[in-house]
Amino acid sequence: MSAFNAIGEEREIDRDEFTxxxxxQPTWCPGCGDFGVxxxxxxALPEVGKTPEEVLTVTGIGCSGKLNSYLDTYGFHTIHGRxxxxxxxxxxxxxxxxxxxxxxxxxxxxxxxxxxxxxxRENHDMTYIVFNNEIFGxxxxxxxxxxxxxxxxxxxxxxxxxxxxxPLSLSLTAGASYVARTAAVNPNQAKEIIAEAIExxxxxxxxxxxxxxxxxxxxxxxxxxxxxxxxxxxDHDVTDRREAAEMMHETEDVLNxxxxxxxxxxxxxxxxxxxxxxxxxxxxxxxxxxxxxxxEDAEWERSYDLLERHT
Amino acid sequence: MSDELIxxxxxxxxxxxxxxxxxxxxxxxxxGLDVFTHRHYPSRIRGGHTYVEIRAADHEVQSRGDxxxxxxxxxxxxxxxxxxxxxxxxxxxxxxxxxxxDLREGGIIVYDEGLVSEEDVEAIDLEARAEENDWxxxxxxxxxxxxxxxxxxxxxxxxVGVTAALLDMDLEHIEDLMSDAMGGDVLEANLEIxxxxxxxxxxxxxxxxxxxxxxxxxxxxxxLLSGSNAIAYGxxxxxxxxxxxYPMTPWTDVFTILAQNxxxxxxxxxxxxxxxxxxxxxxxxxHAGAKAMSGSSGGGFALMSEPLGLAEMxxxxxxxxxxxxxxxxTGMPTKPEQGDLEFVLxxxxxxxxxxxxxxxxxxxxxxxxxxxxxxxWDYQLPAIVIYDQKLSGENKNVDVEFxxxxxxxxxxxxxxxDELAEAAHDASGKFKRFNYEDAENNVAxxxxxxxxxxxxxxxxxxxxxxxxxxxxPDNRVAQMTRRIEKLDSIREELDEERDSNQTYYxxxxxxxxxxxxxSSHGAVNEAVERLNENGHSVKGVSVSDMMxxxxxxxxxxxxxxDEAMVVEMNATAQxxxxxxxxxxxxxxxxTSLLKYNGNPFEPAEIVEGYEVNxxxxxxxxxxxxxxEPAAGD
Numbered sequence: 033m034s035a036f037n038a039i040g041e042e043r044e045i046d047r048d049e050f051t052x053x054x055x056x057q058p059t060w061c062p063g064c065g066d067f068g069v070x071x072x073x074x075x076a077l078p079e080v081g082k083t084p085e086e087v088l089t090v091t092g093i094g095c096s097g098k099l100n101s102y103l104d105t106y107g108f109h110t111i112h113g114r115x116x117x118x119x120x121x122x123x124x125x126x127x128x129x130x131x132x133x134x135x136x137x138x139x140x141x142x143x144x145x146x147x148x149x150x151x152x153r154e155n156h157d158m159t160y161i162v163f164n165n166e167i168f169g170x171x172x173x174x175x176x177x178x179x180x181x182x183x184x185x186x187x188x189x190x191x192x193x194x195x196x197x198x199p200l201s202l203s204l205t206a207g208a209s210y211v212a213r214t215a216a217v218n219p220n221q222a223k224e225i226i227a228e229a230i231e232x233x234x235x236x237x238x239x240x241x242x243x244x245x246x247x248x249x250x251x252x253x254x255x256x257x258x259x260x261x262x263x264x265x266x267d268h269d270v271t272d273r274r275e276a277a278e279m280m281h282e283t284e285d286v287l288n289x290x291x292x293x294x295x296x297x298x299x300x301x302x303x304x305x306x307x308x309x310x311x312x313x314x315x316x317x318x319x320x321x322x323x324x325x326x327x328e329d330a331e332w333e334r335s336y337d338l339l340e341r342h343t
Numbered sequence: 344m345s346d347e348l349i350x351x352x353x354x355x356x357x358x359x360x361x362x363x364x365x366x367x368x369x370x371x372x373x374x375g376l377d378v379f380t381h382r383h384y385p386s387r388i389r390g391g392h393t394y395v396e397i398r399a400a401d402h403e404v405q406s407r408g409d410x411x412x413x414x415x416x417x418x419x420x421x422x423x424x425x426x427x428x429x430x431x432x433x434x435x436x437x438x439x440x441x442x443x444x445d446l447r448e449g450g451i452i453v454y455d456e457g458l459v460s461e462e463d464v465e466a467i468d469l470e471a472r473a474e475e476n477d478w479x480x481x482x483x484x485x486x487x488x489x490x491x492x493x494x495x496x497x498x499x500x501x502x503v504g505v506t507a508a509l510l511d512m513d514l515e516h517i518e519d520l521m522s523d524a525m526g527g528d529v530l531e532a533n534l535e536i537x538x539x540x541x542x543x544x545x546x547x548x549x550x551x552x553x554x555x556x557x558x559x560x561x562x563x564x565x566x567l568l569s570g571s572n573a574i575a576y577g578x579x580x581x582x583x584x585x586x587x588x589y590p591m592t593p594w595t596d597v598f599t600i601l602a603q604n605x606x607x608x609x610x611x612x613x614x615x616x617x618x619x620x621x622x623x624x625x626x627x628x629x630h631a632g633a634k635a636m637s638g639s640s641g642g643g644f645a646l647m648s649e650p651l652g653l654a655e656m657x658x659x660x661x662x663x664x665x666x667x668x669x670x671x672x673t674g675m676p677t678k679p680e681q682g683d684l685e686f687v688l689x690x691x692x693x694x695x696x697x698x699x700x701x702x703x704x705x706x707x708x709x710x711x712x713x714x715x716x717x718x719x720w721d722y723q724l725p726a727i728v729i730y731d732q733k734l735s736g737e738n739k740n741v742d743v744e745f746x747x748x749x750x751x752x753x754x755x756x757x758x759x760x761d762e763l764a765e766a767a768h769d770a771s772g773k774f775k776r777f778n779y780e781d782a783e784n785n786v787a788x789x790x791x792x793x794x795x796x797x798x799x800x801x802x803x804x805x806x807x808x809x810x811x812x813x814x815x816p817d818n819r820v821a822q823m824t825r826r827i828e829k830l831d832s833i834r835e836e837l838d839e840e841r842d843s844n845q846t847y848y849x850x851x852x853x854x855x856x857x858x859x860x861x862s863s864h865g866a867v868n869e870a871v872e873r874l875n876e877n878g879h880s881v882k883g884v885s886v887s888d889m890m891x892x893x894x895x896x897x898x899x900x901x902x903x904x905d906e907a908m909v910v911e912m913n914a915t916a917q918x919x920x921x922x923x924x925x926x927x928x929x930x931x932x933x934t935s936l937l938k939y940n941g942n943p944f945e946p947a948e949i950v951e952g953y954e955v956n957x958x959x960x961x962x963x964x965x966x967x968x969x970x971e972p973a974a975g976d
Contacts, residue, residue, distance in 0.1 A: 035759065035760065035791075037794070037795045038794060039793045053770060054773075084798060085794065085796075085797065085798055088631070088792040088793075100800055101802075101811055104771070106793070106799070106800075107810070108630055108657070108800075108801045108802075111649055111653050117623035118624070118627035121613070121624035121635075122630055123631075124611050125585060125628035125632060125635070126791075126793060129792055310611075315605075317610075321610075321611055321633045322631050324584070324752075325633070326759070332750035332752050333750075334579070335577075338579075339568075339576075339746055342566035342572070343564055343743060
């Protein structure tokens with residue numbers, strides 16, 4: 033018998049199961065794009081057959097960090113920028129878990145930027161959703177790594193002199209095997225993209241445009257979007273790295289000028305996930321590590337056996 | 344036969360000094376002696392003066408001892424820099440010239456004529472100094488001998504052969520070890536060189552020196568291992584199967600040992616982008632149900648303060664090891680110091696609580712690493728094992744039977760699904776993970792992601808019993824108090840249910856006490872023995888529990904003496920400060936003996952410290968140690 037019976041349970045799952053019954057109510061501002069992420073996750077998880085107890089959501093700090101307070105799964109609300117290292121280790125320790133990490137643009141692309149690059153590079157089998165509203169929300173409106181050049185805020189009063197980060201190009205270059213952008217104002221596509229990302233076997237990075245009605249009224253994220261997959265003008269082969277890169281290049285240049293392209297940018301189904309690579313070189317046990325601690329028949333090698341080389 | 348041999352092999356970094364000494368130490372151990380090694384090396388890969396000391400005796404040895412009595416100087420083959428203007432210049436003579444100050448009277452010097460010039464030897468006045476100190480000097484062309492029968496690098500083997508001949512040792516154990524380590528032509532050449540060197544000495548020299556290898560015997564099988572080995576094996580036997588790290592001297596040793604062994608043991612090892620990630624990975628793995636650890640040295644540990652605090656707040660078990668080297672900042676990467684104590688105790692924001700053990704010997708390193716895992720998983724908080732470059736790298740023989748324990752993969756206060764079904768849940772069906780109401784020993788049992796009926800939120804913010812962010816004042820006080828008071832429960836368990844982690848020695852009735860911690864223990868222990876043999880009355884204690892502090896034991900010790908000297912390797916008397924903080928008094932009783940020049944204490948320095956402090960206060964200690972008087976003195 034498994035020690036983790038909630039994993040792989042096959043039954044009809046209602047999306048209400050993912051809503052905490054008692055408290056707390058979301059403290060996001062009215063009109064906040066973060067509601068869109070919450071909703072798309074609640075829709076996507078039952079669709080892909082996940083039970084609340086087999087999902088671990090790991091968040092960072094900021095408005096986005098509160099996601100798992102309002103989503104009834106196992107949750108780990110970590111600290112600024114550190115959701116990814118926590119999440120990928122949870123997956124390594126129990127490869128049967130469905131691990132979803134989430135963070136904001138400040139949290140994930142700023143303070144957690146180093147972890148972002150390396151998690152993408154290693155192609156860990158997990159989903160990473162970045163709430164990108166181009167602003168620090170919870171700390172009250174400072175310029176973020178994705179804020180447009182010239183953006184004025186209390187900490188950059190003369191307008192930011194920095195070119196915004198290009199998150200899609202960055203994760204593609206670093207090695208993510210699934211890169212997509214969607215938007216809270218586009219709920220149907222968002223649900224589909226999130227479901228695909230969860231089912232993808234590798235590092236799935238979703239840049240989720242979430243409007244901030246309080247601190248970033250100028251952001252252009254809620255202009256009408258164009259779905260790449262549905263547009264004849266923007267057809268490209270999503271499995272082709274170069275074409276994807278080119279598309280990202282164009283899009284990320286004009287994001288703040290009124291055109292928003294969303295959809296799947298890059299999907300590589302062939303690249304093995306880090307877990308598969310690590311198994312292949314014999315550095316990841318077949319049985320999930322966490323299971324072993326409940327397995328009465330497990331053999332625990334002792335250091336005593338290693339002592340021979342010291343005698 | 345002599346009482347003890349302290350053999351120093353000196354040469355250039357990268358010349359195989361370390362591996363040669365490891366094998367020679369093992370040969371001495373196999374011949375029935377107790378051995379203790381001390382390693383001195385620069386932060387360079389190749390070239391630069393390095394030495395290893397092996398102390399061997401027919402009785403237990405706990406420190407490097409004072410000085411040494413046999414120098415095998417091999418020369419530094421990497422010293423000759425092709426660019427003449429190189430900043431470090433010609434260092435070939437250094438393994439000889441730099442090592443003469445500590446060589447005892449009547450000692451032996453063997454140096455490689457093949458690597459140093461006559462002028463260089465003349466320039467250091469070797470002949471006159473040898474005469475003055477009654478040294479027995481044997482210039483040998485070790486390089487030439489190695490070249491003749493094999494390759495130049497094998498001059499280490501020639502040196503060992505010469506050593507064995509001069510000390511009248513049997514070659515059997517040395518040959519066995521060589522056969523284990525190599526084969527074919529390489530083995531043959533080495534054996535030839537060994538014998539040639541051995542015979543040359545016996546045929547060509549008449550010995551006047553008295554030094555011989557001591558003789559001894561062991562009743563049980565012995566293993567020669569380092570503090571890093573002991574910590575790694577302690578972790579393995581505690582059921583640890585997940586390690587994440589970033590390389591940094593001296594912590595890298597533990598990391599490497601586990602990384603090399605985990606694949607065969609079903610464990611997972613990850614080298615990651617930085618130390619924040621390393622500790623966060625260990626935390627994530629622990630959260631998901633693995634016994635996990637990470638570690639670093641001072642500078643890397645600094646980065647771990649965030650995940651450390653998160654582990655405290657989310658009550659996630661975690662073991663971190665901190666291997667101290669001289670600071671501040673990157674300090675002296677390959678030199679020991681006990682300067683990170685306060686940093687490790689108080690790092691991270693808020694009223695944070697963690698367990699800190701400071702093992703003082705190879706045996707304690709093993710035991711206390713196991714204990715750290717046990718306490719961390721029972722009480723759901725981080726436990727830190729703090730040690731230093733000295734304990735990390737020194738090798739000592741330990742009775743093999745000492746390690747013959749059963750592994751302990753027990754996950755402590757973690758519930759099974761059956762237990763979870765019976766546990767308290769709130770109205771929404773969430774598990775009351777942080778239930779302060781029925782907490783026994785202040786511990787609220789936990790669940791693991793993937794278990795049925797165990798859903799909760801772990802958060803670094805203050806939280807309600809099911810884990811939701813909460814700023815409710817009553818909940819805050821209840822949760823905070825419970826977390827902090829875990830330390831009281833742990834102290835109680837350590838005092839009542841276990842043997843003390845503190846080590847006592849010397850004359851129980853003495854009214855002068857010497858207090859130390861960590862790796863300084865061996866030298867202090869030996870100094871106390873020596874003082875008592877010389878008619879003084881002294882007792883000592885080596886403290887391992889840094890947090891929670893052993894208040895009762897230390898109060899009793901300090902009450903029983905009129906005066907005490909606290910011995911530690913740092914400049915600011917951090918451990919003395921901890922005692923005063925924890926006990927709230929005794930400042931007037933405690934003098935500090937401090938050393939922070941990058942080298943560990945030798946027993947004689949502590950004996951001298953005692954003499955200066957007690958008998959002869961006008962005298963100054965040597966320039967290498969400092970006395971910090973007691974308050975009011």
